[in-house]
Amino acid sequence: MLQKKIIESCLLLVLSMASGAAIAATPGASMLANTCAGCHGTNGVSSGPAAPTIAGFSNDYFIGVMQQFKNAEIPSTIMTRIAKGYTDEEIKLMAKHFSEMEFKRKPQQFDAKKAAFGKRLHNKYCEKCHENGGRKSEDDAGILAGQWAPYLNNAMNDYTSGDREMHKKMKKKVDALQKDHGDAGLDALINFYASQK
Amino acid sequence: MSKLNRRKFLSLTGGALATTLLGFPMLSMASKKRVVIVGGGIGGATAAKYLRMMDSSINVTLIEPNSNYFTCFMSNEVLGGGRNLDSLKFNYAGLKKHGVEVVHDLVTGIDPVAKKVSIKSGKSMPYDACIVSPGVDFIWEAIEGHSAAVAETVPHAWKAGAQTATLKKQIMGMRDGGTLVIVSPPNPFRCPPGPYERASQIAWYLKNNKPKSKIIILDNKPAFSKMGLFTAGWEKYYGYNSANSMIEWVSGDAGGTVASLDAKNMTVATDVADFKADVLNIIPAQKAGKIAFTAGLVNESGWCPVNQRTFESSKHKDIYVIGDSSVASPLPKSGYSANSEAKVCAAAIAASLNGKESPEPSLVNTCYSIIMPDDAISVAMVYRMGPDGKIIKVAGSGGLTPADASEEMRKREVGYAHSWFNNITDDVFG
Numbered sequence: 001m002l003q004k005k006i007i008e009s010c011l012l013l014v015l016s017m018a019s020g021a022a023i024a025a026t027p028g029a030s031m032l033a034n035t036c037a038g039c040h041g042t043n044g045v046s047s048g049p050a051a052p053t054i055a056g057f058s059n060d061y062f063i064g065v066m067q068q069f070k071n072a073e074i075p076s077t078i079m080t081r082i083a084k085g086y087t088d089e090e091i092k093l094m095a096k097h098f099s100e101m102e103f104k105r106k107p108q109q110f111d112a113k114k115a116a117f118g119k120r121l122h123n124k125y126c127e128k129c130h131e132n133g134g135r136k137s138e139d140d141a142g143i144l145a146g147q148w149a150p151y152l153n154n155a156m157n158d159y160t161s162g163d164r165e166m167h168k169k170m171k172k173k174v175d176a177l178q179k180d181h182g183d184a185g186l187d188a189l190i191n192f193y194a195s196q197k
Numbered sequence: 198m199s200k201l202n203r204r205k206f207l208s209l210t211g212g213a214l215a216t217t218l219l220g221f222p223m224l225s226m227a228s229k230k231r232v233v234i235v236g237g238g239i240g241g242a243t244a245a246k247y248l249r250m251m252d253s254s255i256n257v258t259l260i261e262p263n264s265n266y267f268t269c270f271m272s273n274e275v276l277g278g279g280r281n282l283d284s285l286k287f288n289y290a291g292l293k294k295h296g297v298e299v300v301h302d303l304v305t306g307i308d309p310v311a312k313k314v315s316i317k318s319g320k321s322m323p324y325d326a327c328i329v330s331p332g333v334d335f336i337w338e339a340i341e342g343h344s345a346a347v348a349e350t351v352p353h354a355w356k357a358g359a360q361t362a363t364l365k366k367q368i369m370g371m372r373d374g375g376t377l378v379i380v381s382p383p384n385p386f387r388c389p390p391g392p393y394e395r396a397s398q399i400a401w402y403l404k405n406n407k408p409k410s411k412i413i414i415l416d417n418k419p420a421f422s423k424m425g426l427f428t429a430g431w432e433k434y435y436g437y438n439s440a441n442s443m444i445e446w447v448s449g450d451a452g453g454t455v456a457s458l459d460a461k462n463m464t465v466a467t468d469v470a471d472f473k474a475d476v477l478n479i480i481p482a483q484k485a486g487k488i489a490f491t492a493g494l495v496n497e498s499g500w501c502p503v504n505q506r507t508f509e510s511s512k513h514k515d516i517y518v519i520g521d522s523s524v525a526s527p528l529p530k531s532g533y534s535a536n537s538e539a540k541v542c543a544a545a546i547a548a549s550l551n552g553k554e555s556p557e558p559s560l561v562n563t564c565y566s567i568i569m570p571d572d573a574i575s576v577a578m579v580y581r582m583g584p585d586g587k588i589i590k591v592a593g594s595g596g597l598t599p600a601d602a603s604e605e606m607r608k609r610e611v612g613y614a615h616s617w618f619n620n621i622t623d624d625v626f627g
Contacts, residue, residue, distance in 0.1 A: 027559040027581070034247070034540040035561035035579070038533050038621040039613070047619040050612030077598070077610045078563060078575050085561075085579020085594030150612055 029097040032090055045104045050150040056103030058137040062095035074164045105146030110194040118192025121185055125173045134193055145196035152190045229256045230550040233314045233324040235304045235488055237261025239532045240330035240520030242292060242625045243539035249295040251547040258298040267357035270532045271618050275361055277398030279570055285357055287626040307492040309513035326546045330520040331486025333387045339482040341457035351460055351477045367476045373407035375475030380455050381416040386483045387521050387530045389422035394566035400435045400443050401569045413472060414446045417454040423574055426598060430568040485522035500524050505588045507545035507555045508538055517542050527590055534562045536621060558582055565614035573610035574598040
């Protein structure tokens with residue numbers, strides 16, 4: 001019995017060594033993350049105007065979005081082509097790295113009146129999942145407060161056009177917001193997030 | 198201390214310092230690792246910043262003759278009228294904040310044995326590792342009658358700044374109905390889609406200001422970067438392939454290879470015809486930057502072979518070559534490549550100076566071309582190390598903007614192109 005176990009573990013060892021030789025080593029987290037900085041800013045903090053800041057997102061959110069890009073499940077210009085270059089393991093490493101970086105807010109233009117209205121809409125429709133005025137990233141919720149407005153606008157257009165799938169809870173809230181306040185409501189919401197410093 | 202005057206105090210502390218140095222020579226020698234970086238373009242400036250971010254105990258000196266840097270990328274937008282030249286201008290204040298010592302001087306030689314870099318003002322600077330990132334130099338003699346002096350009036354505008362301003366002024370001054378000739382360089386060269394983005398941007402300006410004018414691109418090549426997307430864009434906006442096309446592209450096969458230049462008569466001659474221009478933009482054939490030749494870092498190709506895992510020169514130990522001058526193929530000679538190579542190189546040097554193995558590399562290139570203000574295209578690729586120590590493309594990744602991308606997605610690419618510019622320049626100089 002013991003002998004069999006030893007033989008088995010030896011076999012396993014040989015097998016794992018063989019596969020290790022065939023598969024190249026995985027780069028470290030900061031090495032991988034450094035490749036993002038040219039488009040998303042040093043440490044994932046974007047200078048805009050459209051590319052989003054990717055620092056401070058939860059692990060779940062980052063992995064979820066990258067996997068969706070990789071599988072072409074959400075509309076993208078360049079990100080599907082980029083995401084296909086990374087293994088699941090590499091995406092996990094990048095997610096952990098950026099989750100530990102600070103989401104820094106850079107000033108951007110907004111309409112103060114729309115932002116004030118947007119704040120009320122956020123509290124009514126969004127705050128439950130996008131807590132603390134959209135500053136918190138937990139589970140599959142991304143950071144909204146201080147994110148670049150053109151990016152939020154693109155993402156929201158994809159959601160409302162049906163090109164990007166919303167999960168049930170979000171769809172219910174977005175549908176209600178649109179029914180009550182129309183596109184002006186969504187615009188006010190984005191102005192609120194853009195106003196956050 | 199009241200009776201101790203300043204000079205006496207200094208001489209006393211100076212004496213103490215000398216005793217320390219004599220007393221513990223090994224300690225003082227080993228305390229600071231020195232990296233000297235030659236060239237403050239995208240590669241050199243990125244390496245300087247990231248070395249300091251990776252290990253702030255490393256002493257980093259960047260040597261660059263100019264106090265400002267104009268990015269080549271997005272300089273075509275200046276020609277098209279969408280951007281000011283000043284928006285391409287960056288300085289080294291950001292690097293100084295990271296603790297980089299910036300010396301504005303010209304490197305005249307690198308001694309790989311004594312491990313010293315000499316500069317024009319006469320000093321020599323010792324290094325533990327030296328990074329060379331000199332960009333490209335031009336092979337003037339590839340076209341008879343061409344020279345650096347001629348390029349003052351027949352601009353290349355392939356290094357941004359004064360050259361961009363000269364070409365812009367000539368385009369602004371051209372008569373409606375004039376002919377602008379762009380001579381595209383042979384492979385390999387800095388920014389492969391650049392000449393064709395330039396034609397697009399100038400066509401946009403001409404279409405709106407001097408619609409009877411024409412652009413002729415003379416090329417020695419049978420094809421070019423993003424060709425299908427460019428020509429489809431030219432058809433859409435500039436009448437390409439029609440009788441009234443604003444842009445004409447002459448391939449090498451069709452006689453586009455330029456042999457000689459008559460600058461006085463603004464005429465270039467190919468094997469089949471002469472082309473007279475109102476504005477002439479010759480982008481010369483290219484080779485590694487001058488210092489790479491002086492320091493013996495190039496091979497017979499005119500470029501610098503490197504260990505692609507670390508970017509250490511294959512010619513000289515402890516000298517690293519990044520950016521356009523290095524042979525980093527399959528990475529193209531682009532700004533994003535230089536930025537990505539610099540980080541891999543910095544990580545390898547930081548590891549080596551700390552007695553560790555160089556980390557497993559990962560690299561990316563992304564490159565945008567703006568065809569008109571609402572329409573941009575891109576190419577991207579993710580790279581890693583292959584089994585034989587060479588960089589390879591990650592299978593299944595990267596590629597071009599899909600040919601069937603919607604107008605909305607093409608418009609978004611303009612926004613992301615401008616974000617690319619803001620973020621890469623901040624990543625390099627901020």
